[in-house]
Amino acid sequence: MSDASTLKFSPFASHVDPSFWHKLSQIKLDIDKLNESFRPVWGSYTNVNSLGVPALNVDCTSYNSAFEELRHQLPACGHQLNLNTLESYKSCDKSNLLEKQGSLLWEDITSGAVLKNPSLLSRFFLLTFGDLKKYNFYYWFAFLAPSNPSLQVVKAPAAIHDELTSTQVECLQKEWYNISDVRHRGYFIVKIERERASIHPLSEITSLYSQSSLEDWSKLYLAFSDPCGSGEHPGWPLRNLLSVLVYHCPHVVGKDIKVLSLRIVLKSHAQLNIAEKSLVLTVQPLPLSEKDIKWIGWERNNRGNFGPRFVDVSNDMDPKKRAESAVHLNLKLMKWRLLPDLDLDVVQQTRCLLMGAGTLGCTVGRLLLGWGVQHITFVDNGIVSYSNPVRQSLFTFEDCLKGGQPKAEAAAKALKLIYPGVNATGVQLNIPMPGHPVGEALLKETRSAVDSLETLVDNHDVIFMLTDSRESRWLPTLFAGAKKKLAMNAALGFDTYLVMRHGIFCNDGSTPDFSAESIPGRHLGCYFCNDVTAPGNSMADRTLDQQCTVTRPGVSAVAGALVVELMVSILQHPLRGDAPAILHTKKGEEHKESEGSLLGSVPHSIRGFLASWEQLTPATHRFSNCIACSQKVLNEYSARGFDFIHDVLNSAVYLEDLTGLTSLHKDTESADVWEFSDSEEESGNDSE
Numbered sequence: 001m002s003d004a005s006t007l008k009f010s011p012f013a014s015h016v017d018p019s020f021w022h023k024l025s026q027i028k029l030d031i032d033k034l035n036e037s038f039r040p041v042w043g044s045y046t047n048v049n050s051l052g053v054p055a056l057n058v059d060c061t062s063y064n065s066a067f068e069e070l071r072h073q074l075p076a077c078g079h080q081l082n083l084n085t086l087e088s089y090k091s092c093d094k095s096n097l098l099e100k101q102g103s104l105l106w107e108d109i110t111s112g113a114v115l116k117n118p119s120l121l122s123r124f125f126l127l128t129f130g131d132l133k134k135y136n137f138y139y140w141f142a143f144l145a146p147s148n149p150s151l152q153v154v155k156a157p158a159a160i161h162d163e164l165t166s167t168q169v170e171c172l173q174k175e176w177y178n179i180s181d182v183r184h185r186g187y188f189i190v191k192i193e194r195e196r197a198s199i200h201p202l203s204e205i206t207s208l209y210s211q212s213s214l215e216d217w218s219k220l221y222l223a224f225s226d227p228c229g230s231g232e233h234p235g236w237p238l239r240n241l242l243s244v245l246v247y248h249c250p251h252v253v254g255k256d257i258k259v260l261s262l263r264i265v266l267k268s269h270a271q272l273n274i275a276e277k278s279l280v281l282t283v284q285p286l287p288l289s290e291k292d293i294k295w296i297g298w299e300r301n302n303r304g305n306f307g308p309r310f311v312d313v314s315n316d317m318d319p320k321k322r323a324e325s326a327v328h329l330n331l332k333l334m335k336w337r338l339l340p341d342l343d344l345d346v347v348q349q350t351r352c353l354l355m356g357a358g359t360l361g362c363t364v365g366r367l368l369l370g371w372g373v374q375h376i377t378f379v380d381n382g383i384v385s386y387s388n389p390v391r392q393s394l395f396t397f398e399d400c401l402k403g404g405q406p407k408a409e410a411a412a413k414a415l416k417l418i419y420p421g422v423n424a425t426g427v428q429l430n431i432p433m434p435g436h437p438v439g440e441a442l443l444k445e446t447r448s449a450v451d452s453l454e455t456l457v458d459n460h461d462v463i464f465m466l467t468d469s470r471e472s473r474w475l476p477t478l479f480a481g482a483k484k485k486l487a488m489n490a491a492l493g494f495d496t497y498l499v500m501r502h503g504i505f506c507n508d509g510s511t512p513d514f515s516a517e518s519i520p521g522r523h524l525g526c527y528f529c530n531d532v533t534a535p536g537n538s539m540a541d542r543t544l545d546q547q548c549t550v551t552r553p554g555v556s557a558v559a560g561a562l563v564v565e566l567m568v569s570i571l572q573h574p575l576r577g578d579a580p581a582i583l584h585t586k587k588g589e590e591h592k593e594s595e596g597s598l599l600g601s602v603p604h605s606i607r608g609f610l611a612s613w614e615q616l617t618p619a620t621h622r623f624s625n626c627i628a629c630s631q632k633v634l635n636e637y638s639a640r641g642f643d644f645i646h647d648v649l650n651s652a653v654y655l656e657d658l659t660g661l662t663s664l665h666k667d668t669e670s671a672d673v674w675e676f677s678d679s680e681e682e683s684g685n686d687s688e
Helices: 018-032 086-091 094-111 166-177 202-208 211-219 237-248 319-337 344-348 359-370 407-418 440-458 471-482 553-571 631-640 642-650 653-659 661-667
Strands: 013-016 038-045 055-058 074-083 123-131 136-146 151-159 187-193 196-200 220-225 257-262 279-285 295-298 309-312 351-355 375-380 423-428 462-465 486-492 496-501 605-609 614-616
Touching (some): 013 136, 018 074, 018 123, 136 237, 166 196, 187 202, 211 257, 220 237, 237 257, 344 553, 359 375, 359 486, 471 642, 486 553, 496 553, 553 605, 631 642
Parallel strands (some): 013 055, 220 257, 351 375
Antiparallel strands (some): 038 055, 136 309, 257 279, 486 496
């Protein structure tokens, strides 16, 4: 050493594994959110085969509740403070933070906690800020130690084999290796008696260094596992160990104290050698003034200055994982700041079946992604034509080439290009429809289509009706009602739209209360409940303007957004599909809080009129003669299955006879009955 009277210490250098930042991101998103509190973390270091500057490591296991013991790794205890903004990170009082952390360490020293758990002496503090959108992180480590290490005068370090015999070294090596509690491997006391070396826990420091046993001190070595593997300077942990000695044994001040810097060389998988690099130092501790203690330990950055470090881990991440995290971040920011009780999991886990992959289907699929829905299936029988991409947001010009791609498959593929983490599937399927007769030649094909559609409904939670004709919605409505699935409907006119949810019928024997201010979800009508005729073949003899969906371009976007938001509102209601719908209210009237979900009211239907910029939210009861959801229809389907469906397909009048609409017509022959035309309020799905 150039100056034998001054002892210098080799400080820690931080080593952050990329997995640490990934875990921090997860914790920030799922647990801490906007909370800025100190979090306990683990670090590790080793005295085995260490080279140059000793390293303190953190990784994903640093956040575990208990230290994960790895071979030859020693625990370091720390706290992390992760701040929400870069401005607060830059402006926070670093000195005050260090003093507060130092006071915690000093409390552990004075209370004797470090004697029971010596690993508490290996203390660090980590200040961080993370930009989770870019995966950029600022961080600054502090390896806590008092400014005065309680000694100044030393004798030149000597190799361990100059102090101990080979037998003593061998005995010490075996003793250290057999320490079962990893917390005690970092700091201990070695006692030499003849050819035997014994290791004593730090809790015996006051008895071993008692004034009455002064003559035995020459046999004692204050020992620590030294992470510094080269040179004459001991590692940073010695500073805190000497403070423990002086505080608990103040009579050692000015006396010669032997210090053992235990450095291990691993010769093979299980063969250790402590004689090659371990050192013995002799120090004379100085008085320790508690009131004069100042805490140090901030790490220098890559430029050699005291300041934070910066790391960009975006290139270390799988782009698909980055996309997944980014999607979750956008949603969780909404939850953290505005809606702490928002249940994102129930939305993300909802399996959505989209009947139609046209103008509405594309909009709905795109918005479901925005809510983090992970499972989306499109059903459509059309192909992408040249008129589609400008109005149907998931398609491009390339999808129109070579005769056009199947719409359902192209839509699913587009969703995966937007967000690879989505489980999107496209199913090309002709939906059997009332009024479209099925001959013997098509019977097998039709039955297969019915079975496929029924299986799809079985395997999904929410069914969206987004097709381009009224009759194409009948069979999905029947299946959704029979299987008690949440059904969402959206339909378009030229400058009007209808968005509604179907009631999830529960045959509990209850009678609808027509005088109540709201209608329970089980009593709400479906898309067909206002019809007094069964749907017919609206596809036949269509002129060019009827073959295309003629609607103002913005109508589909409005309706698509509303039907998705309505679904999410229902999922946030404690009653889910049984959430009550308030009957149409006057302007200025507010809904009852008890009737709404976390996101507000949950209407039955939403009718919009762009010409007048008006929107209404009427609610209607389930129609006992409904040709899709009435008990008569559901019972007939339950009893006869495909045979019933086959009869309906071949004759729409069959439904009118079954439900009593035929008798109703006779009773009202003299009255004027207003009906929806099949050309009004259709969806935005092109079938060109």
